[in-house]
Amino acid sequence: MIFSSLPFLFFYLMAVLAVYKLSPLKLRNLILLLVSLFFYGWGEPVYILIMFLSIAVDYIHGMLVERWRADDRKARRAVMSSVIFNLGILVFFKYWDFIAGNVNALTGTALLPVLGLPLPIGISFYTFQTMSYTIDVYRQDAPVQKNLVSFGAYVTLFPQLIAGPIVRYKSVADQLEGRREDLEKFVSGIRRFTVGAAKKVLLANAIGQLWEQSLASESLTAVGAWLGLAAYAFQIYFDFSGYSDMAIGLGRMLGFEFLENFNYPYISKSVVEFWKRWHISLTTWFREYVYFPLGGNRVPKWKWIRNILIVWTLTGIWHGAGWNFLLWGLYYGAWMLAERLFLEKWLEKLPGAVRHVYTMGIVLVGWALFAVEDMGRLGAYFGSLFGGGGWFRPVDGYRLRTYLPTLVILAISSTPLMGKLWNRLGERTQALLQPLLVLGALILCTASLVDAGYNPFLYFRF
Secondary structure (H helix, E strand, O other): OOOOOHHHHHHHHHHHHHHHHHOOHHHHHHHHHHHHHHHHHOOOHHHHHHHHHHHHHHHHHHHHHHHOOOOHHHHHHHHHHHHHHHHHHHHHHHHHHHHHHHHHHHHOOOOOOOOOOOOOOOHHHHHHHHHHHHHHHHHOOOOOOOOHHHHHHHHHOHHHOOOOOOOOHHHHHHHHHOOOOOHHHHHHHHHHHHHHHHHHHHHHHHHHHHHHHHHHOOOOOHHHHHHHHHHHHHHHHHHHHHHHHHHHHHHHHOOOOOOOOOOOHHHOOOHHHHHHHOOHHHHHHHHHHHHOOOOOOOOOHHHHHHHHHHHHHHHHHHHOOOHHHHHHHHHHHHHHHHHHHHHHHHHHOOOHHHHHHHHHHHHHHHHHHHHOOOHHHHHHHHHHHOOEOEOOOHHHHHHHHHHHHHHHHHHHHOOOHHHHHHHHOOHHHHHHHHHHHHHHHHHHHHHHHHHOOOOOOHHHHO
8 A cells, every 4th residue: 555545545544544533642652553554464464474573673672772781792782683683684585586596696506595575565664763773772862662562653653664764763752752743733744745645646657657668668769768867867756755745744644743855856966965865864874873883984084985885885785686776876976985085176166057967967877777677778778878779769859749848847846946936925825825735736636546547656666
């Protein structure tokens, strides 16, 4: 079940909000745990067992860290045990077949079995969240959670369970014990959810088919390849940022405040800036739990370079078990190093428009590495980007004319322009327009979902 689906919007969500709001305050974490388990089990009932195991193991590890706080060696062992357990689950389900397939190919044997297990939904997100819990307790950044129900509600919290944002325990620890729930916050949640739904259903879905047409083309020209990458760039941004908006909105409806996950990344003027604006919860997680513990930039230069490469290698393979994801991570690691070591001062001298074009060129090439998982197809796509299949065909002109209005709308919507125009309106005008815009967006989203069969969710596989 995904947020941009009719069963979620008109059955599950309505039922959850009714039960949750009618329940006594002291029972709301229990209600949240139960409805979240139902949400997770909707698609994969058997993997609820993994969720139960994850809750139990990390809850116990948190208690052990607190009990052994006076003995740092034992407390560190408890943290390490938690990390090994969570990474072990992640590696087994997400990377085992990739490792086995490559080992078998290198050795020419069937040394390791390829299990073909389906990937548990959201495993990349909730394993990172549970690891953050034990680490936060050890660092004394958050209190140990002694209530198993409250801890289970944190792990399974359905608004961000299957695709983030990654909610670190310390950012919601206090909210699990007591959170503000009022009409103003609830209405704000509805507005934010609606914005996210519109991004996903009306914008991401509208451009996704152009990318699929480009990827499926057997003779792709340079214009067609770049047009396809532009389509994918907009699709993945509005798909994922839309989901994050929906998650933040749902959290507000339930009294939670989640941190922002996107901040208009396509207005960036450097690669470093792009990654301060894109998937903020993931970059923050790697910075706080990997980069800083390795020493960050307060180490000799060669160690700093090592730290950057480690973080970006992990960032790449976190997204998927494939060589393209590893290359994608190293690609960005190399650009981050290049900007910090060589290009930063040079870029500052260039006009903002030139820096923006430079950044978007790097980002678009990166999306090719990210999106095309087959290495042979990836090589062919790169050949097309640089004229290997010719530069232009009539079909490119047809697609450009067909999708140009959509591309213009997407480009404008990926900037703060609309927000700035909205803020220029008076409070009275905003108060009159908001309900109409929210209602209109919900009607359009519903009509689109009823009418269309194309409704992919790109980050669902991670």
